[in-house]
Amino acid sequence: MAQPRLDAFQVIADPSRRQILQMLTKDSYTINSLAENFDMSRPAVSKHIKILYTAGFISIEDIGRERHCILKQDGFNELQNWIDYFDSFWKNKLKKLETLLNNKMNKK
């Protein structure tokens, strides 16, 4: 089934998906073992996993007979890019304000 593509912030806005990511920072889980930790149906957990996968937060690897979920950097990079964007945004704006204020004073 087609999933809507969510951006990184929408992806981690969901508490279940955050919990999945938290669990994966501590240990490796198969899709089945992840599902056991949640009070929701396996298809519901699968859906979250698929969303995390599509957004680049996890990869899924077949190891032996099991499908393992593994954290992936890409999704997290997107979050970092957003922060970097605003970081330089503000730096530029604050400099612009300085120029503006100085020009104003010089005119007086």
Place this chain on the structure above:
Amino acid sequence: MTRTIKHSFFYSHSAEIVWEYLTNSELMAQWLMPNDFMPEVGHEFRFTIKPIPEFEFDGIIYCNVMEIVPFKKLVYSWKGGPGDGSINLDSVVTWTLVTKENGTELLLEHSGLMKNISIYEAMNKGWKENIAKIDELINKSTHGATKA
């Protein structure tokens, strides 16, 4: 833990002047962005910038004035989204002005950008361990396969 962008900048002008540029809609537009700001707590306003499609951001920042302490502090919410009514950026901007001998120190805090930063940090920390674990698992399963 919340990740916050912080900048401080010194202006050789009085707090009154800096405040004016922070709270007068027309002056704000000259250095910040076009807006319909009014210095009233609860006033809802917008900033407009260029849309950033790669962040699914339509270029409109929805704000609400949360706190005003004249010449000292200004706080507003800072929200944005892809333009379908949903919000994926839910943050807060805080301006603090500190009067100094020859001017004003302006502090900017942009917080809540990464409400879920604990994941991000845990992730960076746990990254190498995980890779090692996965290697182990892969090795185990290969061994298992050869033995079987």
